[in-house]
Amino acid sequence: MRALRFDNRFVRELPADPEAENHVRPVHGACYSRVMPTPVRAPRLLAWSREVAHILGLEEADVRSAEFARVFGGNGLLPGMEPYAACYGGHQFGNWAGQLGDGRAITLGESINARGERWELQLKGAGPTPYSRFADGRAVLRSSLREFLCSEAMHHLGVPTTRALSLVGTGETVVRDMLYDGNPRPEPGAVVCRVAPSFIRFGNFEIFASRGEEALLERLIDFTIARDFPELAAEPDAAARRIRWFDEVCRRTAVLVAHWMRVGFVHGVMNTDNMSILGLTIDYGPYGWVDDFDPDWTPNTTDAGGRRYRFGNQPFIAHWNLWQLANAIYPVVREVEPLERALAAYADVHDSSYRDMMRAKLGLAEWRGGEEGDDGLLERLHRLLAAGEVDMSLFFRRLADVDPAAPTLEPLAEAFYDPTRRAAVEAELLAWLRAHGARVLGDGRLAAARRAEMNRVNPLYVPRNYLAQQAIDAAEGGDMSELEALLEVLRRPYDEQPGRERFAARRPDWARDRPGCSMLSCSS
Template sequence: MRDLRFDNRFVRELPADPEDGRHVRQVHGACYSRVDPTPVRAPKLLAWSREVADLLGLDEADVRDPRFAEVFGGNALMPGMVPYAACYGGHQFGNWAGQLGDGRAITLGETINPQGQRWELQLKGAGPTPYSRRADGRAVLRSSIREFICSEAMHHLGVPTTRALSLVATGEPVIRDMFYDGNARPEPGAIVCRVAPSFIRFGNFEIFASRGEEPLLQQLIDFTIDRDFPELAEAEPDPVQRRLRWFEDVCRRTAVLIAHWMRVGFVHGVMNTDNMSILGLTIDYGPYGWIDNFDPDWTPNTTDAGGRRYRFGHQARIAQWNLWQLANAVYPVIQQVEPLERALAMYGEVFAAEDRRMTQQKLGLATWREGDEDDDASDAARVARLHTLLRAGEVDMTLFFRQLSDLDLAQPSVSHFDTAFYDQARRGDVAAELEAWLKDYAARIAQDGVPGAVRRERMNAVNPLYVPRNYLAQEAIDRAEQGDPSGVSELLEVLRRPYVEQPGRETYAARRPDWARHKAGCSMLSCSS
């Protein structure tokens, strides 16, 4: 296995925790703590992403080398790796939680690939750190499989995301209480190697602002701009204006990200500020979920079941709330309220524009008829009515939009969508109204004058056929826990081409089966890892 080239700017340019060791502590005046992964009993490679390996300059021979599992299972280091856990805080479910930090993630280093790109390599589940609080720093196989699969699936869907290089079994049990109900049990452990240009998140800035450590806050902001937003560093000589342009860019990236989530039906499940990437990437795949039947109020997180703060239809508002917290955090080194407020307002404008653009694409509209939801002739009203009918009829979101591209516009019929309904009684409740909507839609499409083949091609390019539904991931998990990890690679292979029909793989495109409606892991999940 070849070695990678490392250039660890984060640890080289930012202050470190003066204390050594894994013992839990409050870390002040530092951006990170040096800590090595804790070795495991029997690291074994279960799955890997050839695309991410290629990004790093690795090939299959490198990955199949026994040393690969040793390194990415936490038992060995490559020359140049300088492992650390980052210090950060965060708002969790709307409340300030104080210091959090990398409690079970350890960054190995920043590698520079043959194309000169910087990639941070991070092991999730690699053992305790000073930020582990009362936890063991480990991760179980089920959550590791879900993170590995979804990280790569999101990339192939065209959604900004962190990536995943590998999934390594540890050969050691991890004790977890999946639903926090007193039924803890041993589960197989695993480690995911996550890959991103940066894992800095909103909480990295919040912790220093909360402690009044303004010089360190300013240092981290300027470092982040210089390393991760170099185009801003070069274009704006004034430091305050450069920080403002940076905050605007973070708002813009976040708005685009959330619009993509809504486009494909993804629900993050735990949008705490410590789970928000400064680069506008999907980060920290915990109790996420995929919308099966269209329901804006659905959350996949059992911890969020009461308040539903992080429900599907609320994600855009929560992202803006999180950006407000970031604005509060960076204000001490900017000292200008109005530009920050303008950037926050811009977030809403960008999200609205991106959401409209993506919805227009999903519906195959060449133009957008302006108006609001109260104007029956407007496309906004048309979309609002559709969402109401999809929810009332318990219609599968992914299947409906995919099948819409093949609708016979000369004779639009609800029967075209029979496989997308979860409940026949509810189908009957909405059938007449939905058929009326489809006729109106067909007339609207005709006004654009776009050839049918062109419209179908455009719609199928943005409406996926294959998404990592919870039950599909759970089936792969069940097989892996019985000693057969091949289901992970099989599922990933399908998800590599989410927009292309794959003959023989129809089961991967089916709606959620009835047995999965309430099965653990197939409906709601906890934050347990």
């Protein structure tokens, strides 16, 4: 396998845990602990992303080599790798949880590609670390496959995200209680290699603020700006530089969540330790995709009671999480008003980004706000989609096929789940289509241009929960062909792909309440 070039600034420039032994403990005064992946019995490559391999400068022969499976399964290192687990804390479900850290993620190093880009390579499921608490540091094939698949699918959807290079089976089993119902069972184990410019998250800063370690907090902020936000590093005034950085984090997060809402993605566990400082989708745990439109839906069984992380609440939770980051960095900024302005900018950027995305989804040339304008038009549509149990992805995709001069429900027929609920909203929905058609015709755009724009933002193929579960079922039986076929379809989510219609179908009835297809737990 060809050599990767490493420049590990995180471990070179930030303080390490002085204790070398790998046992669970509080870690103070350090940004990370050095730790080696725990070897597995029989590492075997199950899937890989050719796009990510290309970014890193790897060719197919490299990826299919025995050495690749050995390294990215956790059984060896390449020259230049310096593995570690990061120390961070976080607010979980609205409550401060104290020290968390990389409990089963181990960063191998920061690879520099031929274009000079920095990519952090991180194994998830590679064994215990000092932050594993009561866990074993391992991951099952079920969750690892879901993370690998969705990381790449989100990229092709145009949503900011971490990436995934590979999925390696371990040849071992891991015992997990999938639904936390007292029925644990052994499942196949796997390791996914996650790839991103940085895996620093809000919680990396919160932990030092919570402990009053202001010097270390200041050092981490300045390191993050210098490495990951170089466009801001030239600002000579430290306080101004840090404020500009926080403002940029707020803006990136706003755009990210608007994209989630555009495609119907629900993160499921938006704790502050799962929020990327780069505005990337990170930590694919009990995520889900909205099938029938429901703003109150959450894919996370742990969140089923309070529904804190439900689909429609995601913009507000991101704002709340940014407030916690602002509180964390205040001790080294010491100015309230600039932080409040950045938080207000989050709301403005999110609203403007979301409206622009909705404008494109609806095929409008411009957004005319107000209750009597497009805000009201969208609000009425959302109410009808929820009342009629209408598939979100299929409705918006097929809306481009509706004739605005003579609208009917026929192009939208495949988007309805229940004939009775369709009948209940049919008259109102037809009235909505007429109002929408009048808006579209009033723009005066060519129909072909309008439809092309709509199809660029309304995906036909998304990694629906039941599709991922079918790939998992096949993979657990040793058949990776379903994952390979699904991944290939998701490389072109906005293109009609003849012969692959089954991947665009609405959720089948058998998947409505099946675990993995409807809701999931954090167990992985």
